[in-house]
Each structure stands twice: as C-alpha cells, then as structure tokens.
Amino acid sequence: MLTVFGSTALDTIRTPDKILKDVLGGAATFAGVSASFFVKTGLIAVVGTDFPKKYHNTLKKYLDLEGLAIHKGKTFRYDGSYDKTLSTRTTNKTELNVLGSFEPIVPEKYRKSQFVYLANNDPDQNTKIIREFDNVKFSMCDTIEFWINSKRNSVIKMIGSVDAVVINDEEAKLLTKEHNLIKCAKKMMGWGAKYVIIKKGEHGSLLFFDDVIFPSVAFSLEDIVDPTGAGDSFAGAMIGYLASKNSTSLSEIKKAVVYGNVMGSFAVEKYGLDGLTNTTKAKIQNRIKKYQSMIDF
Amino acid sequence: MLTVFGSTALDTIRTPDKILKDVLGGAATFAGVSASFFVKTGLIAVVGTDFPKKYHNTLKKYLDLEGLAIHKGKTFRYDGSYDKTLSTRTTNKTELNVLGSFEPIVPEKYRKSQFVYLANNDPDQNTKIIREFDNVKFSMCDTIEFWINSKRNSVIKMIGSVDAVVINDEEAKLLTKEHNLIKCAKKMMGWGAKYVIIKKGEHGSLLFFDDVIFPSVAFSLEDIVDPTGAGDSFAGAMIGYLASKNSTSLSEIKKAVVYGNVMGSFAVEKYGLDGLTNTTKAKIQNRIKKYQSMIDF
DSSP, X not given: OEEEEOOOEEEEEEOSSOEEEEEEEOHHHHHHHHHTTTSXXXXXXXXXXXXXXXXXXXXXXXXXXXXXXXXXXXXOEEEEEEXXXXXXXXXXXXXXXXXXXOOOOOOGGGTTOSEXXXXXXXXXXXXXXXXXXXXXXXXXXXXXXXXXXXXXXXXXXXXXXXXXXXXXXXXXXXXXXXXXXXXXXXXXXXXXOSEEEEEOGGGOEEEXXXXXXXXXXXXXXXXXXXXXXXXXXXXXHHHHHHHHHTOOOHHHXXXXXXXXXXXXXXXXXXXXXXXXXXXXXXHXXXXXXXXXXXXXX | OEEEEOOXXXXXXXOXXXXXXXXXXOHXXXXXXXXXXXXXXXXXXXXXXXXXXXXXXXXXXXXXXXTEEEESSOOOEEEEEEOTTSSOEEEEEEEOGGGGGOOOOOOGGGGGOSXXXXXXXXXXXXXXXXXXXXXXXXXXXXXXXXXXXXXHHHHHHHHHTSSEEEEEHHHHHHHHTOSSHHHHHHHHHHXXXXXXXXXXXXXXXXXXXXXXXXXXXXXXXXXXXXXTTHHHHHHHHHHHHHHHHTOOOHHHHHHHHHHHHHHHHHHHHSSTTHHHHTOOHHHHHHHHHHHHHHHOO
16 A cells, blocks of 8 residues: 555646636646555545545545544645746745645555555654554655755755655756766765666656666657656556555566656646546556657657 | 767867867767767777877777878868856867868778768768768768758758767757757658757757657756767767667667767766767766766656
C-alpha cells in the first residue's frame, strides 16, 4: 500500500482559454489519483465542511479515505492565473482555511505502508509524520518555493529524512543556490537524499542516484490546456509504480520516472483533474509504448 | 563532401570566470570543425587581412579552405557577455567589417556537394547560394533573432528552399509566433521544410518530420564553461554525420541528432573552440556509448 500525505484543495485556475472556479485540486489529490492507477493508495489530508459531495465521491473512487479529515470550516483554496504561454503561473490568492491548523493523523492501517509520499507540505510536518510509519521501504517528498523561502533549514532536514526528493528545476536552484542541475542534485544528495528527481516540465526530468544520471524527455504534446498538477501527477505515478512493483531497484526507478512523464502528460491535456480521471490503465500502457517508440533511435 | 557557408569571427566572450579576447569563433567555424570529425568539409566564409595566421592554421587543420576569402580590412568581430548562470548572453558589440560586403562564391569543386549547411547568414544570401549547388541531397539552414526581426519574409522563403531547418526554441517561437514547439515546427514545415530541428540547449532537442517527433536529451554535464558555438556544433555534427553516411533516412537523421547533442556537449566543456579541437573520433564514439547507456531504462 501507498500513503500520500498532502493538500486537497478547491482550485480556481485561470488559463488564457478558460476559468475554472473551485474545482477539485491540491497536490495530494493529483499525486494520489495518479498513483491509484498503479496501487491501492491511502490519502492523509483535510477538507472543510463545505467540501462538495461530488468531489468527495471522486476521491472515494480512487483513494482510501480513512485518512481524510473533515474539519469544521472552509476547505483550503488556491487561486492562480497562467500567462498565455501556460509556462508561468501567478498566485492570486491562497486561503489556508482548515489546512492552517491541520495536525495529520496516520490511521493505524496506513502505518504499515512501505511506500510513502509526502507532498509539498510544511517540511517540519513531513519530517515528523514519516516517523509514524513502521516499515518504510521508500519515502519521497516534494517542496515548493514558499517553504524554501520561509523554512529552508527545515526543508534541508526533511530531505535528510526521506529516500527521494522530487522537486522542480527552479525550486532546486533556489534551494541549493546552484545553477547547474547536477550540482543541485549533488547538494541534495549530500543532505541525505538517496535519489533526487528534478522535474523540468515540458523538458522532462533528471533522475540522480550515486553517480548515475538518467535524463528523460517529456511526452510531447501539441495541445496543453492546464499544467496544474502535472508535477504532482508525475510524483504520484512514480511512487505508485514503485509500490506496485514493491521494488526500489534503479532499473524500476528509471521506469517509474517514465511513468511519471506519461502521467504528467495526461494531467495537462485536460482541465483540472479531468486529464487523470479520463485516463485508464489501457491508455497509460498505450502511451508508455508510444513514449518508447518516440525516443527510439 | 559537405559545404558549410557562414561566418568566421574573432570573438570576445565574457563568462563569469574568464574573458576571451579575439578568439577564433563564428557559426561556420563551429559547424565546420564539428562536421569535419565525420566528413571532408569545405568552408565558404570571409576573413580580413588581420586574421591571425595561427587561426588560419587551425581552420586548415580541419577544413578545406578553398572557399575562404581573405578580404582587405578587419575580420568580423563579435563581443558578448554571459550571465552567471551561463544561460543568457548579451551582445555588447557586433562589427561586421569584411563580412558586411561579402558576396560568397562557391568554388567549382564545392558545387558537387550533396550536403550543404547554411549557417545563420542573411536569409536572402542563403536562398541564393543554395541554387549554386548542382546536386544537393540534403540542405539545412539555421537562423537567428536578428534576421527574424529584420527580414522575417526572407527567413520564411529560405525555409522553403532547404530540406531542414535547425533553430533554437526561443527563435522558433519568435519566428512562428507560436508558444508550443510542435505548433512552431508544423508552421515551419508548412513553409516547406521537410525536417525541423528545434534546439533547446541543456534540455536537448526536438526533431520533427511528417507526424514523427523525436525528442532527445542533451548529454548531461556538470561543468559547462562556455556555451558559445554549442548550437552550431550540434548542427555541424548532424549534417556531417549524415554526409558521412550519405543517407537521409529518418533513422540516420535521428542518429545524427544524437551526434549533434554529443558534439554540443564537447563544445561547452571548454572555452571557445577548444572543446571541439580537444576532442577526437574515439572520444566522440565513447560519449555516444555513454549517451546511450545514460538514457537506457
């Protein structure tokens, strides 16, 4: 089993072509739903009493919700706008609401999870919660600019407490104060992460382990409508795939990255969570085949 | 035989760690020297009477110089500064000098070249000169922001007169007025190019042909000292490899792109032309092997 700890949100997403108001989002939502195509996935998150029933049903369809707390008050809300190239997002508003005072509790049955994904939460919370799992084989965390700027030392400590860090390129540079991504990764490995995965959006990703570098391209897409959740979907697919194989061999981790690229490509093709909820295991396998033939030379 | 038409320059390159003054550079220099590792390459270019003997000897070591004109006056000079990340270059000064009035002449023996590379020259000159080759099997051109801004229609016409365009991502977007690189490539193919290769620097490249997209990663490097000429080295290697195979099959073109990535990686490892002049055929083959094992999963 895989456990995912992170945010479930009501997102307002403004793209050049469409505005989505209060749609189901959040890092753990994307990561969890993405992972659920590979393995049974439990969610640790919180929503408010205003959280729509239909979204609860969506989550229930993909995830074990024993770890989902429903607290009195409003659900965490995020409002962001993309520029016309869809490459830059500006945050208009963040309302923490019930997320602000959330103290995550790991349900008894989740404690045995051998695979644990800690989304871009407060790094101190991530560092603390990972200790509550009894038998972790592979843990992976993400982080974001907000925590790097406000709690850099806690982020570094968190990186030392997990097996793998998945982080985007700009945040890796900000965190490590390096320009070259290999140097960024080496620094994070020096802080204790065994594996570092740097996400580069449309340019794919770089996986680092010891002296191994595994660069992989993104699945090329002509029509991208909403990049929200692509990185979370990437990470969820990675750890979901590994959990399904119950393996942490380098060879499987490389394959996991490829699944990450493919699930990220589904995420950006449709608005909000629709890219993931409209896919199927068969479509995923088909795209993996296309990916392989695309890069073959 | 391959013919390369383009600029030979005396470059002043300012990087965070070192300033190079009046070193051998220019698009055709990098492309030609890179290509010369694969095939006999003739250079069509002009230098001034001030062009140092030692640089003439360097060129002579790698290239057939029957097409190199030496005109009274000063050699084309370029002066540019990189920022601390080495990802942005600012032009401080461009002195066209003898290049300003240069009318290229194709030597008789070059006319039979089946492979022709037209560097980022005046697009009208490129369109004109390609007609002087009797038996072209594969022609490829590059272009830069300066021509896109000053002679966009000529650039489009040039693209219609060659088999392949190699262009960097920002310039592809500027030229086509599209944001998505697949859309950029389709537009350029609509203008008549059979193959489009979009260079993305450290993120590798995308090759387009009909409905085929071949994305490839760059060879990962930790220590990059001078990105000057990387794109030209990429292009030179591509067409040099193809000329050496006397083939334009899609399968060979994909391999040519991989050689392009590898030669680009040599170019950026050392200052100026040193990355190319310090490599050998054995080192290239070795890096190709490393590239293959790096991306294997």
